Amino acid sequence: KQEVTQIPAALSVPEGENLVLNCSFTDSAIYNLQWFRQDPGKGLTSLLLIQSSQREQTSGRLNASLDKSSGRSTLYIAASQPGDSATYLCAGGPSGNTPLVFGKGTRLSVIA
Amino acid sequence: GAVVSQHPSWVICKSGTSVKIECRSLDFQATTMFWYRQFPKQSLMLMATSNEGSKATYEQGVEKDKFLINHASLTLSTLTVTSAHPEDSSFYICSVPGGAGGTDTQYFGPGTRLTVL
Numbered sequence: 060k061q062e063v064t065q066i067p068a069a070l071s072v073p074e075g076e077n078l079v080l081n082c083s084f085t086d087s088a089i090y091n092l093q094w095f096r097q098d099p100g101k102g103l104t105s106l107l108l109i110q111s112s113q114r115e116q117t118s119g120r121l122n123a124s125l126d127k128s129s130g131r132s133t134l135y136i137a138a139s140q141p142g143d144s145a146t147y148l149c150a151g152g153p154s155g156n157t158p159l160v161f162g163k164g165t166r167l168s169v170i171a
Numbered sequence: 172g173a174v175v176s177q178h179p180s181w182v183i184c185k186s187g188t189s190v191k192i193e194c195r196s197l198d199f200q201a202t203t204m205f206w207y208r209q210f211p212k213q214s215l216m217l218m219a220t221s222n223e224g225s226k227a228t229y230e231q232g233v234e235k236d237k238f239l240i241n242h243a244s245l246t247l248s249t250l251t252v253t254s255a256h257p258e259d260s261s262f263y264i265c266s267v268p269g270g271a272g273g274t275d276t277q278y279f280g281p282g283t284r285l286t287v288l
Contacts, residue, residue: 091275102264102282103215110275148214155275156268158205163214 061086065149065162072139073170080134080165082149087127089151093159094123094134097146106147107134139169174198175267177280184255185288192250192283194221194265200245201267205277206238209262221248221265255287 062085072078082092091110095103107116107123109132115124120137132149146166150159174197184190194204202223207215219240220228227240239251252259264282269275 093276095279100284103279105276105279108276150215152277156203158207158217158220158266159215159277161207161214161216 061160063162069166071168082132090154092151095148141169141171175278175280181284183286189253194248196246196267204248205266207264257287260287
């Protein structure tokens with residue numbers, strides 16, 4: 060059974076700092092991996108999807124990588140801003156049409 | 172990307188009453204939808220898989236008689252929380268797999284916050 064772990068559980072950084080959020084999964088048969096953002100009391104915003112044939116994806120200041128052999132994914136946020144403060148969730152599934160298994164998230168606070 | 176809507180966005184009900192939550196896929200037909208719930212400060216956990224034309228599949232520990240799922244059409248799935256209790260208070264989110272729309276992403280609804288008094 061797939062298990063997804065995110066480290067750290069919480070992170071506080073000053074504005075402008077580059078940071079890395081980590082996600083590990085137990086089953087390397089993962090098909091794709093998605094990173095989401097969740098603001099307090101809100102739903103999910105999809106940030107990046109890394110498909111099985113890909114190793115990384117970039118969107119603006121965000122870069123996500125996927126290493127299936129080691130069971131790890133990282134989300135890199137460059138030049139962090141207070142508006143980046145949120146909980147970041149990673150999730151993966153064995154195929155494109157199966158439910159996702161979520162990590163518990165990393166709660167990020169960017170201090171101005 | 173695909174748009175998934177949920178209604179209502181929040182609901183407060185008395186203990187013992189039933190609450191229906193709708194999940195609609197607005198862009199493409201979905202034979203499968205997933206229902207998750209999220210307790211405060213916890214992550215999303217899959218509750219059940221809603222299947223158009225057949226019974227829903229429930230995860231271990233989820234009472235199928237309490238959480239009734241009806242996949243009424245290719246664009247609508249409903250989750251009814253029957254005889255709600257305060258411990259059912261949670262954030263309920265549905266998702267639609269993007270396979271039918273040609274992508275591998277999952278499209279999530281905005282969620283429904285249920286508070287049972």
